[in-house]
Amino acid sequence: MRRSVIPGFGLSLGITVLYLGAIVLLPLCALILKASDIGPAQLWAILSSPRTLAAIRLTVTMALAATIFNAIYGLLLAWVLARYQFPGKRLLDALVDVPFALPTAVAGLALTALFSKTGWFGSVLEPLGVSVVYTPLGIAIAMAFTSIPFVVRTVQPVIEDLGSDVEEASRSLGASDLQILSRIIFPSIFPALLAGCSLAFARSLGEFGAVIFIAGNQPMKTEIVALLAFIRLEEYDYPAAAAIATVMLAMAFAMLIVTNAVQAWQLRYLGRGNA
Amino acid sequence: MVTPVGAGPVARFIVLSVVAVVTLFILIAPLAVILSSAFAQGVGVFLRNLGDPGTLHAMWLTTITALIAVPINILFGVAAAWTVTKFEFPGRTLLIALIELPYSISPIVAGVAYLFVYGSQGLFGPLLDQFDLKVMFALPGIVLASMFVTAPYVARELIPLMQVQGTDEEEAAVTLGAGGFATFFRVTLPNIRWAMLYGAILCNARVLGEFGAVSVVSGNVRGQTTTLPLQIELLYQDYNVAGAFAAATTLTAVAVVTILLKMLLERLAGDERPQP
Numbered sequence: 001m002r003r004s005v006i007p008g009f010g011l012s013l014g015i016t017v018l019y020l021g022a023i024v025l026l027p028l029c030a031l032i033l034k035a036s037d038i039g040p041a042q043l044w045a046i047l048s049s050p051r052t053l054a055a056i057r058l059t060v061t062m063a064l065a066a067t068i069f070n071a072i073y074g075l076l077l078a079w080v081l082a083r084y085q086f087p088g089k090r091l092l093d094a095l096v097d098v099p100f101a102l103p104t105a106v107a108g109l110a111l112t113a114l115f116s117k118t119g120w121f122g123s124v125l126e127p128l129g130v131s132v133v134y135t136p137l138g139i140a141i142a143m144a145f146t147s148i149p150f151v152v153r154t155v156q157p158v159i160e161d162l163g164s165d166v167e168e169a170s171r172s173l174g175a176s177d178l179q180i181l182s183r184i185i186f187p188s189i190f191p192a193l194l195a196g197c198s199l200a201f202a203r204s205l206g207e208f209g210a211v212i213f214i215a216g217n218q219p220m221k222t223e224i225v226a227l228l229a230f231i232r233l234e235e236y237d238y239p240a241a242a243a244i245a246t247v248m249l250a251m252a253f254a255m256l257i258v259t260n261a262v263q264a265w266q267l268r269y270l271g272r273g274n275a
Numbered sequence: 276m277v278t279p280v281g282a283g284p285v286a287r288f289i290v291l292s293v294v295a296v297v298t299l300f301i302l303i304a305p306l307a308v309i310l311s312s313a314f315a316q317g318v319g320v321f322l323r324n325l326g327d328p329g330t331l332h333a334m335w336l337t338t339i340t341a342l343i344a345v346p347i348n349i350l351f352g353v354a355a356a357w358t359v360t361k362f363e364f365p366g367r368t369l370l371i372a373l374i375e376l377p378y379s380i381s382p383i384v385a386g387v388a389y390l391f392v393y394g395s396q397g398l399f400g401p402l403l404d405q406f407d408l409k410v411m412f413a414l415p416g417i418v419l420a421s422m423f424v425t426a427p428y429v430a431r432e433l434i435p436l437m438q439v440q441g442t443d444e445e446e447a448a449v450t451l452g453a454g455g456f457a458t459f460f461r462v463t464l465p466n467i468r469w470a471m472l473y474g475a476i477l478c479n480a481r482v483l484g485e486f487g488a489v490s491v492v493s494g495n496v497r498g499q500t501t502t503l504p505l506q507i508e509l510l511y512q513d514y515n516v517a518g519a520f521a522a523a524t525t526l527t528a529v530a531v532v533t534i535l536l537k538m539l540l541e542r543l544a545g546d547e548r549p550q551p
Contacts, residue, residue: 004361004362004363004442005446005449005450006361006362006442006445006446006449006455006458007449007454007455007458008357008361008455008459009358009361009362009364011354011455012353012354012355012357012358013354013358013362013364015350015351015354015355016351016354016355016358016370016374019347019351019354019355019422019426020355020370020373020374020426023419023422023423023426024373024376024377024423024426025373026392027385027388027389027391027392027423028380028388030388030391030392030397030398031384031387031388031391033391033398034391073294073297073301076290076293076294076297077294077298079281079290080290080291080294083279083281083282084282084287084290084291086291090538092294092298094534094535094538095298095302095303096302097534097537098302098305098306098530098534099302100477100480101480101529101530101531101533101534101537102305102306102484102526102527102530103483103484103485103486103504103526103530104484104486104487104504105484105486105504105505105507105508105523105526106309106484106504106507106523106526106527106530107305109309109507109511109519109520109523110305110306110308110309110523111305113308113309113312113516113520114304114305114308119308120304120308121300121304141301144301145301145302145305148301148302164279167279167280177280177281177283177286180280181280181281185280202379205381206380206381206382206383206384207381208381208382208383208486208487208490209382209486209487209504212508213508213511226381226383226384226487227383229383229384229387230383230386230387230490230491233387233390233491238391238396241387241390242387242391245383245384245387245388248381248383248384249380249384252379252380252381252384253379255379256376256379259379
């Protein structure tokens with residue numbers, strides 16, 4: 001440790017470790033302890049039950065669909081905010097933060113109202129045979145709404161920092177717009193896009209409030225993993241709740257590792273670009 | 276001077292139109308439908324719905340939770356940022372990762388985990404029962420779960436800023452004889468106050484709106500441990516849609532104020548960054 005003249009290391013480290021230990025690590029350890037009590041046979045029985053598997057499959061698929069939507073819409077939003085000047089730009093920039101600032105229960109309530117049979121969107125979509133409320137599509141929409149800012153806020157600064165020199169050089173060498181987009185711009189923002197997408201995907205996997213309003217929550221059909229953990233708790237089936245929550249925790253850790261790897265790659269990539 | 280990609284009038288028009296239409300449908304419509312549904316039967320009904328005893332109690336409980344959780348979170352955020360930016364020590368990277376950990380964990384997992392600490396089946400359950408202390412399905416549980424999900428909020432705003440600001444000013448102050456607290460309050464704090472406030476406001480919004488973690492640990496005891504987001508769900512399940520939207524309007528107002536303050540503070544916090 002480098003000697004520092006600044007005081008307060010003991011106190012500030014103490015507060016930090018106390019908070020993290022008591023508030024964050026203690027519950028997570030208790031959860032893992034509970035799950036490890038279950039025993040492999042019962043654990044396998046819980047996790048391989050058709051209802052659990054259906055919930056996991058539904059959650060992962062819809063989170064993936066929501067992330068793909070956000071990859072496109074988020075990229076366009078980031079592009080527009082970083083490269084264009086237009087009236088209402090500040091408003092659009094502020095709107096991007098709405099899914100972060102708006103409580104998930106409120107978002108779920110609002111989306112359900114919009115897409116219900118009598119709602120603004122539902123009354124148009126239902127006659128066309130598209131039902132959103134109480135279907136997997138509704139789940140994907142709720143997940144997409146809550147994770148929009150992740151992609152935008154990760155990609156936007158990278159587009160803003162793109163130097164114009166390479167673009168101008170390739171233009172003067174006769175490259176078309178499409179060539180510049182696909183060979184110059186897209187490769188430089190791709191790591192950031194991937195990082196934003198993995199954050200959005202992780203958030204969608206764990207989303208609860210917004211989804212349960214719109215999902216209808218039918219076992220095997222529209223029941224997400226987070227809700228299943230919640231239901232098992234209400235049924236006092238603590239081993240099942242612990243097992244499912246631990247699987248969710250493991251998925252979160254896996255996504256954390258993926259995100260960190262992607263971000264490290266992004267940093268290396270940007271570093272090389274600047275050198 | 277060459278035209279940058281996408282700056283041509285046609286490309287610009289298409290991209291802007293697509294973004295505008297999708298934004299209208301997915302970001303603006305939800306806000307509009309909340310206001311429209313809340314006031315559908317007039318302001319009188321809206322106010323009567325807001326005055327519902329359950330909703331009023333939920334607002335009170337949510338406010339108390341924020342009043343406890345946010346200041347503790349600020350203290351933690353400042354201490355954590357001070358630790359990892361002013362000192363070099365083994366395990367520093369691990370500590371930063373731990374600070375950010377709750378950000379990636381589903382609130383439901385947090386809630387379930389808390390039950391296995393303080394619930395009757397949990398680690399401390401028997402001990403708490405013995406002293407007749409109630410943490411789960413009561414205010415302490417709600418506060419603790421809120422502190423879990425918001426742990427990174429203030430620290431995350433402060434760490435990058437304090438990293439850039441370095442330690443020169445603090446070292447100068449200490450060398451000139453200032454004590455630790457004097458150095459913090461008179462040198463560091465003026466440099467980071469807007470970013471700190473910014474983190475606190477985001478933290479506050481999250482505490483007021485937290486649903487998943489709180490719905491597990493509160494047990495949703497009607498009229499007792501129902502926070503405002505849980506009250507929205509209760510009213511909705513009771514088919515009191517207008518009441519649910521009235522309650523949702525208050526939280527939407529908080530969200531809008533949060534975003535406005537965020538824009539203001541971002542500008543002020545931008546001034547805190549050392550100019551290159």
